[in-house]
Amino acid sequence: MDTTSKASVVFVLLLVQAGTILLATIGELLFMGGLPFYLIVPVIRVTLLLFFGVMMLRGSRTGLVGIIVLQALSLAGLMFSIGVGLLPQVDFTLTLTGLATTVVLPIVAGFYCVQMLLGVRREPRPSALGAQAGPPDPTLPLAPQPISGGRA
Amino acid sequence: MSTLLIGIAPEHAAGLVAGLLTLVVGAMWPGGSPSLVDKWARALLAFSGALHLFLPFGHPAGALMVSGYVLSGLAFLVLAWRAHVGRGWRIGTAILAPVTVVAYLINGEDPDQVGILTMLLELTAFGLAVATTRRVGRVFGSVATVFTVFLAGAVVWIASFVAHQATSADSQNPSVGHSHEGEHEHLARAQAGVIMRPLPSHHATPAEVSASIDLAAATSRGVKRFARLEDALAAGYQFNFGQDKGLNVHLEHKEYKKDGRALDPEKPESLVYVIEDGKATLLGVVYVMEKAGDPGLAPGGPITRWHAHNLCVSIMPPGxxxxxxxxxxPAFSVQITISEMMHVWVVDPPGGPFAENIPDEWARSYHREHGLPS
Structure with a gap:
């Protein structure tokens, strides 16, 4: 399975995640009387998501690590919500869409990123083999390539 | 787990099962394009196709609606097959997915959790079509994906709240989110801020009507002593979140919330006032169950319908x-669902004593005439 198309799938999942976060942010903003203060953290989160996504598409290892960290934070938040839901005063409502966006999506995106990261690490470096520095090999995982997963 | 099932309209269960089975079968299907983008597109499009094909089963739709389901289902399956064999699927998906979502939204197809999930998966397929190729323009495709996910969710959200408010229209027919000639209550299954249990029956029996009238009368008698705001404060009620002005000011009694009693007209957990212009008017009460997740007592059957709210408590910043x-x-939030609650109004508003909400204009007008100095 080619890494480029894996990165493309992860990038689209991040776009979907960004849309859902922005929607939730507007919900909170309206609830809290439109105070722009409440925009700061979600906008930073979405910016980071997309920034790391673009870095990943360009073959950056930092982008992969960044995405893994953000998805791990999402899952940790979910675990915390489930834990809080065990208190008698509150409950945790599991929904189909919540399962998709807060469980499946972060796990899949994070898993693919880990796979790509391990793929990068396993790949022998040209310098280690005594090769001369040159243009990136397009067959290497995460080498900058046109993002295309198939024909239009 | 029960809330997960509440979100699934029984009429959509066959479609959901068909979609999930297609995912499993598709994953085991041999051969096909090696591209992961194609594989994901195939899975998402096949899920949607199978779901649409099976929606007419158990779904009381007219011939036009059934034709629409079948045609869109077949179109999604054709695109899924093209993705499987690595042939062009992007342009078809970029057109079909948003058109289908728009059709859901403008046709008044009230979404339950199955509907919303399907919409999200179709928009993900749309993203795969437009944001993974330079032919359309990755930047444009990315912006379009985020925007469509945001917009479609916003429309569903607004529709579900409008439907929730609409219960005020007829307290004898609490048909939140009814659609398809009153057969469904999908918007009550959207679970987006409001959680409601499905009703066994939409029509109250004579005994339930009588019980609801008794409860409304007992509540009016029970809280007469709190007509003056000062008396409620003296009895231990406190402003919720410090909000002490407005058309919908809630005061809660912390002791009554944990006294082990539910639906006690003498000791309602919360009181609702209008407080404006130096005057206060008691509008009604909110009965609240002590333990989250416990179903509310409903002596009036569908007339006395309880609801809960699923909320986001953000930690950074607090909100x-x-x-x-x-x-x-939002980011850095905890998701919680609070205990079930039910409003009972003591001022005979439009929609009756069990209406979900009181219109602001009506409350303001009533307050002008009946408000007591506070």
Missing amino acids: LGIVTPYGGC
Whole structure:
């Protein structure tokens, strides 16, 4: 399975995640009387998501690590919500869409990123083999390539 | 787990099962394009196709609606097959997915959790079509994907709240989110800020009507002593979140919330006032169950219908929001569902004593005439 198309799938999942976060942010903003203060953290989160996504598409290892960290934070938040839901005063409502966006999506995106990261690490470096520095090999995982997963 | 099932309209269960089975079969299907983008597109499009094909089973739709389901289902399956064999699927998906979503939204197809999930998966397929190729322009495709996910969710959200408010229209027919000639209550299954249990029956029996009238009368008698705001404060009620002015000011009694009694007209957990212009008017009460997740007592059957709210409590910065139709919260938030509650009004508003809400204009007008100095 080619890494480029894996990165493309992860990038689209991040776009979907960004849309859902922005929607939730507007919900909170309206609830809290439109105070722009409440925009700061979600906008930073979405910016980071997309920034790391673009870095990943360009073959950056930092982008992969960044995405893994953000998805791990999402899952940790979910675990915390489930834990809080065990208190008698509150409950945790599991929904189909919540399962998709807060469980499946972060796990899949994070898993693919880990796979790509391990793929990068396993790949022998040209310098280690005594090769001369040159243009990136397009067959290497995460080498900058046109993002295309198939024909239009 | 029960809330997960509440979100699934029984009429959509066959479609959901068919979609999930297609995912499993598709994953085991041999051969096909090696591209992961194609594989994901195939899975998402096949899920949607199978779901649409099976929606007419158990779904009381007319011939036009059934034709629409079948045709869109077949179109999605054709695109899924093309993705499987690595032939062009992007342009078809970029057109079909948003058109289908728009059709859901403008046709008044009230979404339950199955509907919202399907919409989200179709929009993900749309993203795969437009944001993974330079032919359309990755930047444009990316912006379009984020925007469509946001917009579709916002429309569903607004529709579900409008439907929730609409219960005020007829307290004898609490048909939140009815559609398809009153057969469904999908918007009550959107679970986006409001959680409601499905009703066994939409029509109250004579005994239930009588019980609801008794409860409304007992509540009016029970809280007469709190007509003056000062008396409520003296009895231990406190402003919720410090809000002490407005058309919908809630005061809660912390002791009554944990006294082990439910639906006690003498000791309602919360009182609702209008407080404006130096005057206060008691509008009604909110009965609240002690333990979250416990179903409310409903002596009036569908007339005395309880609801809960699933909320987002953000930690950084501290704040409150509501869970989206996609089941999410803003960054650094905890998702909680509070105990079930039910309003009972003592001022005979439009919609009767069990209406979900009182219109602002009506409350303001009533307050002008009946408000007591506070």
